[in-house]
Amino acid sequence: MPSAAPFVRRPFEGLTGETDWVAMREILPAATAQVTLREGAATSLPDDAPREATIATVLPMAWPALHRQGGTVMVSTQTGAMSGDASRDLAAAWLLAAAADEGHPVAQVPTPTTESPRLQDLIDPDVSFDLTLFDGFGFWVGDTELDDESAASLEAANASVVPTVRLNGAPSVYWVRFGERTYVRWVMPQDEDAATDGLARLAARGEQRLTEDARLLGAFRASGLLVPVWEVDASREAESFSEAVATMAPRLTEAASLTAALTSEERRARNGLLSRQVTLR
Numbered sequence: 001m002p003s004a005a006p007f008v009r010r011p012f013e014g015l016t017g018e019t020d021w022v023a024m025r026e027i028l029p030a031a032t033a034q035v036t037l038r039e040g041a042a043t044s045l046p047d048d049a050p051r052e053a054t055i056a057t058v059l060p061m062a063w064p065a066l067h068r069q070g071g072t073v074m075v076s077t078q079t080g081a082m083s084g085d086a087s088r089d090l091a092a093a094w095l096l097a098a099a100a101d102e103g104h105p106v107a108q109v110p111t112p113t114t115e116s117p118r119l120q121d122l123i124d125p126d127v128s129f130d131l132t133l134f135d136g137f138g139f140w141v142g143d144t145e146l147d148d149e150s151a152a153s154l155e156a157a158n159a160s161v162v163p164t165v166r167l168n169g170a171p172s173v174y175w176v177r178f179g180e181r182t183y184v185r186w187v188m189p190q191d192e193d194a195a196t197d198g199l200a201r202l203a204a205r206g207e208q209r210l211t212e213d214a215r216l217l218g219a220f221r222a223s224g225l226l227v228p229v230w231e232v233d234a235s236r237e238a239e240s241f242s243e244a245v246a247t248m249a250p251r252l253t254e255a256a257s258l259t260a261a262l263t264s265e266e267r268r269a270r271n272g273l274l275s276r277q278v279t280l281r
Contacts, residue, residue, distance in 0.1 A: 002113035007084030010191065010224025014120045015087075017129030019172035019187040019225065024057050024077045025086060026222040027174065027185055029161045030134040032056045038124040042095055042117070049098045055090075060140055060153075064089075065097035065106040073097045086223065087119045088112035094122070136161055165238035169245030175238035182234040183217075184210060184241060188226045190256045195226035196277075198256030200270035204263065207251060211244045218276030 012021035017033075024031055037051045053073040059066055064079040075094045082089045089112060096106045136158030141150075163177040172187035188195040199219065202208045208216045210230040220227040232241060262270060 002115040005083040005085045005088050005112045005114055005116060008087065011086040011088075012119070012223055014125065015123065015129070016125055016127065017131070017171075019189050020129055020131045021077070022223045022225050022227075023172050023174065023187050024055065024131065026220065027176075027187075027227065028057050028131075028133065029164060030057055030137055030139075031131055032134070032139055033129050033131045035123050035129070036127060037122055041122045042098070045095065045098055051098075053094050053098065054139075056139065058137065059105075060137075061105070061107075063105040063107060064109050065093040067097045067100040067102055067104050067106075069103040071102060082109050083112045085112065085118065088116045091117050091119050091122055094119075131166075133164060133166055134161075135163075167238065167245050168242040169247075170249040173245050175232070175241060177234070180234060182232050182236075182238075184214070184230045184232050184245070185220075186228050186230075186245075186252075187222075188228065188252065188256065190226070192221050192224055192226045194256050195252075196270060196273060197262060197266075198252060198254075198258070199226070199228055200262060200266050200273055201255040201258065202251060203269035203273065204265040210241065210248055214241075214244070219273060221277055 012018045012025075015021055020033070024033070033055045035053050035055055050067075050071055050073045053075050056074050056076055058078050059074055059076040062079055063076060065073065065075045067073050073094065075090055075097060077090060079089075079093070082092070089109065092112045093106055093109045095117070096109060100106060137154060138158075141154065165175045167173040167175055167184070170186070171189070174185045176183050176185060190198065196219070199208065199216075203216070210216075210232065214230045214232045217229045217231055219229060
């Protein structure tokens, strides 16, 4: 009998666009990206099963996946975990939806085991993972005309979306607005421990501010990566921070690549960061 799937701290490692997979899993409200089964993968699927899928942050009714009328397969990244490996969870939901009849959601996914494939087994690593942000969940329905009840439900869901803008200057950096305050969230590509050390090195040198008045609040640990968060000037347009991101990016990369032991000042800075960290699993 197959054993339970082991916990994987960094479940999207090895996938193209790992930082955006983490962003879709942990911090983005409404986004999609397209993926395709690699040649020879998922041989258990029927010959006429769709080979492409839309990865989405959230689906209606918190469904893990959906095979829409018309053949589109959609997979949600933000449903509850079934195992200790988010990659196996999403792969299992994808395959169930691809094998289901059109018009049927996947409401429940059996807990994956060590024999269950991972996304890394299914997706061609040479194909780009191009993420698209949305202001709402209209991608759920496309051009479908909704009745009054469904339209009201969609409107309520859209009202919950946090305004989010992708910034230029580095991959997976997002400006968000919560009420009257605005923030920049940056999904760093290095392992969370190396990224934390790098951020501590910058903090010890007084170089941790994204802009002169942008305060580093702390960081999330999410799917094995680090997501620093800066509070930024709410009166400025989101895109105005792209230049600061481009300036900060090489400093962050260089600091996170260093392997020398931290100095006493850097250790103090690291302890300060750790005291303000939140882990998302």
